[in-house]
Amino acid sequence: MxxxxxxxxxxxxxxxxxxxxxxxxxxxxxxxxxxxxxxxxxxxxxxxxxxxxxxxxxxxxxxxxxxxxxxxxxxxxxxxxxxxxxxxxxxxxxxxxxxxxxxxxxxxxxxxxxxxRPAIAYPLPNAKGGATTVLDLGANVDCTEQHLLQFAVMGSALVAALKNQEQPSVGLLNIGEEIIKGSEVIKRAGELLRSAAAAGDLNFHGNVEGNDIFKGTTDIVVCDGFVGNVALKTSEGLAGMIGGFLREEFSRNLLTRLAALIAYPVLSSFKNRVDYRRYNGAALLxxxxxxxxxxxxxxxxxxxxxxxxxxxxxxxNLLDRVQARIAHARPLLAGSPAEPQPAEAIASE
Amino acid sequence: MxxxxxxxxxxxxxxxxxxxxxxxxxxxxxxxxxxxxxxxxxxxxxxxxxxxxxxxxxxxxxxxxxxxxxxxxxxxxxxxxxxxxxxxxxxxxxxxxxxxxxxxxxxxxxxxxxxxRPAIAYPLPNAKGGATTVLDLGANVDCTEQHLLQFAVMGSALVAALKNQEQPSVGLLNIGEEIIKGSEVIKRAGELLRSAAAAGDLNFHGNVEGNDIFKGTTDIVVCDGFVGNVALKTSEGLAGMIGGFLREEFSRNLLTRLAALIAYPVLSSFKNRVDYRRYNGAALLxxxxxxxxxxxxxxxxxxxxxxxxxxxxxxxNLLDRVQARIAHARPLLAGSPAEPQPAEAIASE
Known part of the structure; x- marks a missing residue:
């Protein structure tokens, strides 16, 4: 029980x-x-x-x-x-x-x-009908490559536990797919994630871009908390704007209201597909x-x-899975600079 | 001519x-x-x-x-x-x-x-029916507070030139509205932008979050190129997913196709409102x-x-406007962010 x-x-x-x-x-x-x-x-x-x-x-x-x-x-x-x-x-x-x-x-x-540093992992709906798990989403504003590796390992444990998928794929959020893209931290994180993949700790896909989150290119997308928070809130803003426009257009006059009535089953089935409530529940990992x-x-x-x-x-057994995966990745995580993050840096909802 | x-x-x-x-x-x-x-x-x-x-x-x-x-x-x-x-x-x-x-x-x-560093400024449609100009979108991955101030000043010149709006409002993209939020660079950028506002260089609104881009909270949103690129591409991905779902739902069977036909004027007016083509044209500033x-x-x-x-x-005369605004903000662009300069000294330059 x-x-x-x-x-x-x-x-x-x-x-x-x-x-x-x-x-x-x-x-x-x-x-x-x-x-x-x-x-x-x-x-x-x-x-x-x-x-x-x-x-x-x-x-x-x-x-x-x-x-x-x-x-x-x-x-x-x-x-x-x-x-x-x-x-x-x-x-x-x-x-x-x-x-x-x-x-x-x-x-x-x-x-x-x-x-x-603990991370917040959020599932976002994707075009494949599943969810892309993105982390970190707000807990850590300045991340090193070691932190990004920790997020990748913990995110893999989460998706493995929830979706019964032993080797979920991990993408590193970047501004281009090529290895040479991105900031110095991101480039070093890419190297570290490739080493982790070679050591059997991860199923690393490589760099992904912002649009890959909703495409569902990988099961997991790893980024620092600042970028993740901006991506999440920008998406919320866009979804809100699109929803608002749709509602406005369908309630403009008697004719458009009639059209809404006729299109109701379609619109409601659409609404169900983009219903973020189904994906509610972020993990603190x-x-x-x-x-x-x-x-x-x-x-x-x-x-x-x-x-x-x-x-x-x-x-x-998510907890055991996280601990086992972290222990396995320990040789790569070793030498990781332990720098506790003050609680104030945590993003508000 | x-x-x-x-x-x-x-x-x-x-x-x-x-x-x-x-x-x-x-x-x-x-x-x-x-x-x-x-x-x-x-x-x-x-x-x-x-x-x-x-x-x-x-x-x-x-x-x-x-x-x-x-x-x-x-x-x-x-x-x-x-x-x-x-x-x-x-x-x-x-x-x-x-x-x-x-x-x-x-x-x-x-x-x-x-x-x-030159920046790329992109207009994104917002819920107010206008566009929010976001920069930088991809040219600069690691930015200092000085760069963010330069983006804010150049973005203001751009919106002033294109929208005939002398003091467009500027938001600093962050993960919360409070001054204490964000990375060290962002916090220093906030101080610098407040100093610039005090010196009459900018109409600085304060921190904004990702959802404010599409809400249209400010005329301009300033961020580093990495964050801006992720926000833009994430939005493209989400818009693509939502559009795809709508199309799929309306073409599911004969009945839904009929509904689409009846809802056509509404859908096409909706489509026009979210048509990114109307906002095509990014400025290299x-x-x-x-x-x-x-x-x-x-x-x-x-x-x-x-x-x-x-x-x-x-x-x-966007070019003259950028140069004039940059010249006016010169004391802050050259100076240390830790020491905001008295407004009189700057105004007399």
Whole structure:
């Protein structure tokens, strides 16, 4: 039996979204148990496989990292991660503030040997109908080639665990496919990733460009947190603009509304294909425990997807896989300059 | 009378696209003259305001920069830029290989005083119905805060010239709006841009995030060439995926094809709004002469838009504006970013 701890108070909507999501998830996963972490209101949730774990405080979406770390010691986010630390749950899930979640997870769980910095891995839908896992997406602004190798190894473990695909392909995000392209760090990262591939640590495809993320050229795309964050948010902006234009055009007048009615099945099937909610659930990788982050604005369906992702990762021993792969790649990672990154550098959602 | 020199041989299609585009442009701009640079085939183009300038070679889309610079000395691309250097044209336009165009333009025209590196500025459509000008998009992978300030000043000159908007707003691309976000270079760039705003060199909005590009939060978004290139190509990939899904859904079966027929006016009006061809024409900024780059795959409509953009820039004295703004910002461009200078001292320069 796999047990998840759920920060039921986090996100834009709190229990109004997390509780229906938990029920949905429990219905769909008869082997799962949940620890519902949060205030007394959760006590009214009755399910034979759910247990209420009390927590008296809530990390707000705009709380500074310091507040989450030093002041709110009984927050639902912290208590949820604590369940993982104490072995009472195999993974924690929260829709709360990303910076606070990363800082708390790092403080409570610590990083895996061989990992300097945890990373955030996000699945983005691709034209092949699957998802491309991109990391890092916001935790680390200045990365060395060693960090990029760590991301590649951890991302491979994640995709292997979630998709049952032993050697997922890895692309290094660059501004051209040729080896000579990119900054000095990227060129050195390319060399290191090729060495890792030669050592059997990775299935390295080579350089990829921004358009390859949505093409689905590789299973995984590795980049520093600054570039990853810009790519993710630029995509969100473009998708929002295109969606807005479509809606405006179809609601312009009576005729276009009629056209929308007739095209409804097509539009709704289209909408389903680009529905990012299906891919909700980012993994915080490199910690001695599993933590998954849901989008803060997730609805019950989206949040249940994040629970399902955490559940699959826990059942498929993501933690052991990350540790085993990192240990295997250790000769290449050795000599890696250990430079801890301050929590302030973590990007906001 | 404004004269443009046109590399008629460049791009994926050469004269088959550039000549119809030139005719269209001449029809729409009765005050313009064109120098059509390229092989003898161009001689058959008859127009009272077009002159054939012969060039015996063509820079191929996959030619290395060295080939364009050292071997093909009579290429249409080179001869087109040469017309600008010799004062025979006020701007050159090419749809050829970006790397070769930048290298030739830099070699022949040299950079403006105060500019270390030319930048490529691209207009991207935004949700407000206008365009957000993003730079740099590919020319410079590792940028200092000084480079980012140069981009901000040059981008302001470009938008001022093309949109008749004296103080366009500038955003610094970052992973959060707060001043403390981002890498060390970005934080120093933020300080420098604030100093430049205090000195009256810029209308600096502050940090922006990836989604602000398509929201249209600012007129200009400044970033290094690596990040800009990833943002641009990621957007192309996403737009391609969404367009592909829409097409697939509407052509799934007889019913969906019927729906497409009924929704045709709406879909075509939508398509027009997201039509990147309308925004074709990137400016190479920071050179002692105007050069515009069309997308290589441009069709005649798109190429004529690039001609129109170059024409507007030339008529509105973009070159003088860039030089004047750079001269005004000179104290900051030369000085240390750590010591913002008093506004009076700069204003009296």
């Amino acid at each position: 796999t047990i998840l701890s759920v920060d039921c108070m986090g996100g834009d909507h709190g229990p109004a979204v997390t509780l229906p999501a938990c029920r949905r998830f429990l219905d769909e996963h008869p082997e799962a148990r949940l620890l519902l972490v949060g205030g007394d209101a959760l006590g009214s949730f009755n399910h034979p496989r759910a247990t209420h774990v009390p927590a008296s405080e809530v990390v707000a979406m705009d709380d500074a990292v310091e507040v989450a770390l030093r002041r709110k010691k009984d927050s639902s986010m912290r208590v949820a991660i604590q369940q993982v630390k104490e072995g009472k749950a195999q993974a924690a899930v929260s829709a709360g503030n990303t910076g606070a979640l990363m800082a708390l997870a790092r403080y409570l769980l610590k990083t895996v040997d061989g990992i300097d 490199g910690l001695r425990g599993l933590v998954f982050k849901s989008h803060g604005s997730a609805d019950a369906f989206a949040f249940s997807q994040a629970l399902a992702r955490a559940y699959d990762a826990a059942r498929n | 404004t004269i443009l020199s046109v590399d008629c041989m460049g791009g994926d299609h050469g004269p088959a696209v550039t000549l119809p585009a030139c005719r269209r442009f001449l029809d729409e701009h009765p005050e313009a003259r064109l120098l059509l640079v390229g092989g003898d085939a161009l001689g058959s183009f008859n127009h009272p305001r077009a002159t054939h300038v012969p060039a015996s070679e063509v820079v191929a889309m996959d030619d290395a920069v060295e080939v364009a610079l050292r071997r093909k000395k009579d290429s249409s691309m080179r001869v087109a830029i040469q017309q600008v250097k010799e004062g025979k044209a006020q701007a050159a336009v090419s749809a050829g290989n970006t790397g070769a165009l930048m290298a030739l333009a830099r070699y022949l025209l040299k950079t403006v005083d105060g500019i270390d 920071g050179l002692r002469g105007l050069v515009f780059k069309s997308h290589g795959s441009a069709d005649a409509f798109a190429f004529s838009q690039a001609l129109a953009r170059a024409y507007d820039a030339a008529r509105n």
